Amino acid sequence: MLIDIAQNAVYGIVSGGILLLAAIGFSMVYRIEGFLNISHAELLTVGAYIAVLFNVFLHLNLVLASILSIIITAFIGLLIAKKLFSPIRKFGPLILLITSVGVAFAMHGITEFVAGPNIRTYNVKIPMAIKIGGYPFVSSNEIIIIVIAICSALFLHLVLTRTKLGTAFRAMASNFDLARVKGIDTDRMSTYVWLYASGMAALAGVLLGLVTRIDTDLGWDQILIIMSATILGGLGKIYGVMVGALVIGLAMDLGILVLPSSYRPAIALGIIIVILLVKPSGIFGGEY
């Protein structure tokens, strides 16, 4: 019994880690661009499939394939932002939101058309199971995912606090117009945010593809959970989102010890419904 809890806790941390990568980008875009980008989740699918392309069809090792996927997806995300979202910024966040729904549809259609209905998996060594006390406790894949998530969070933290870029971002996040007046190139920052968010989404997609099957709904299935993590941490609050993602991940995977497993995503949604009723601003106060 204890072993189940421990194992599921590990799954939860893994889920939380992947969610963190996906949700941070979503949150940053919300903060800087001001709207909920429903199509963000599709970038996970795109990222996973591009990695499949390089890894399964072009026989590159998964690490290289992932890096290529991150870079390519980052630019895809940027292209979409510049061509589809930027021109209509003046229409307001609601129009942007609905447009992002259209973008999600379009991306889903393209991915489905190109990739076909077959379920894919990566060409990668079967992960080793790490045993504790004779029970398989965690796999090497999962350890890698957790490490990547932690590194990514640390990296972001360092960028935000130690670099000029990070300071500029925090200024923009806090007061967009004031930042612009103070000479921060908001267009360039916007570009970096889109690149980073899309790249991280791709990474999340690839990692997700390691622990679940890769099909065209990979990303779309996550969109509400991503939004849940973002809201839990406080819409637009970067550090809050990191914690929110972890909490949601753990809640989902520990929750299914008690509830039927098909309710897993519903747990995340249930949490968010409760949070919104009790404290809509999320569990964190403060700026970021």
Place this chain on the structure above:
Amino acid sequence: MDIGLFLAGVISLAGIYAISTLGYNLQFGQTGLVNLGYVAYFAVGAYTSVILTIPHPGPHAAYMFGFGLPMWVGFIGAPIAAAIFAYLVGLPTLRLGIDYFVVVTFAVGEVLRYVLSNEAWLTNGLTGFHSLAQPFRESFGPLVYEYFFAGLVIIILVATYLFVNRICRSPFGRALKSVRENESVCLSLGKKVSSYKMKSFMIGAAVAGLAGSLYVRFITLARPEIFIPAVTFTALLSMIIGGKGNNKGAVLGTFIFIFAVELTRFFQVSAAYAIRISPLRTLATGIMLIVILRYLPQGIIKEARVKGEELGR
């Protein structure tokens, strides 16, 4: 393939969705409530009408309830149940800001689907209910019935249109518009904004419930996999094509959208190609949404200016 039958089917489908869009337009176009989980009320209506009318389950059935009531009870119970559900959802959520409201309504839609899939004692789970009875089915032969059903849908659509339109043109409808435009101003005029929002939300949900109850009679099937976000997005897209805040537009936009989608079925040449058409349809839907919002955000029929002569009549 008989063109007439095909058209009858498309008209039935479009008509049912048009009813749903009218309800969506009341919430979104008229009152400014962005409900991304509209499918939930569609589903509540659908399942209510089914559970009220199917015969009592046998001893081996997974589900527990079937009341065997006449079909018209189902059609009346559906919007009522949907409105009650909307009341429960709206009570804590209508006061939230737009972004939060969007997410929470979306979440409600999906959670409901999970509940429908899992709580077999009520809904028979993933299997759902099949071979549902259809209104007046016995009175017609199988081919003629298609035409009858289309006619029935049109009649209900017209009635719904008149109902919703009447509401929108009344002082109540005007108050809803003022809630959409500026809640603070609305409050400063002495209007209880929360109450207007709730009423709009409930009426819109009731209309969705009616549409849902018709839909399951159309396809004679009620399963959770039907009640996905695509239903909400169909209403959303139809409303946008036709023109937000505009009842004629809601109907027109729905017919345009559904006809366009259904006509693509003609392009399915062989089974091998069939698989590839569906994603293209999704793609086309997305492109349509993106393009219209950018170049024609008011939709095909602009929101009509209520001219002075019409007021006070």
Place this chain on the structure above:
Amino acid sequence: MMLQMRNVSKNFGGLKAVDRCSLEVEERSITGLIGPNGAGKTTLFNVVTGFLPIDGGGVHFKGEDITGLPPYGIAMEGLVRTFQTAAGLMRMTVLENLMVAPQNQEGEGVLRAIFKTKNQKEEQKRNKEKALQILNTLDLYEKRDEWVENLSSGEIKLLEVGRQLMTNPRMLLLDEPMFGVSPGFQFRMLEYLRNLRKKGLTFFIIEHNLSFVMSISDIIYVMDFGQLIARGTPEEIRKDEKVIAAYLGGGEE
């Protein structure tokens, strides 16, 4: 006494935006509220009209305690406010803006809306006549079928006052009626308010345009840093040292 405030306070975190303000507005008077930027004038309005929760003190209107009532409740008592930034109902016509305003209309209940009664029709007719009259006075009759978003900001501000009047208020709280309004419109607004005052309406007006306030007010209150620092007739205020100091000393945020 139409409106009475006793020790009204409002805090934002540690900041005392409104600090124990007590004031009175007499019936049928025009009372002005002036003060440097950031003095807390609009916050005071917001608290009194229920748009912000009050942190201390009480408000009485027509002798009754309205402290803590929700904004729509206070408006229904007859205490109606306008907003500093042009608050028109944009995607509605000018005439619609006025027609939506009267309180407790017969057609505003759902069932009544569906079953149009004779009373409802007559009420709408009456409201329409009143609305057209107001539009005439405001010189906006020609634009009655225009989208409000197509009006100039001066026209919108005039419209806003007219609209609030449709509610038959006992007292109007105007938050900077001259803000963002061109001089031509300022004159029209001044004339309009003077006429309304003749008809017996009570006004409480926040305004930065000092010449306007001085020329129209019976009594003027002055606020600075959340506190009331002076009260008097325009002449008295003009000469009041504290007031002069507050404005010169710079009450900028």
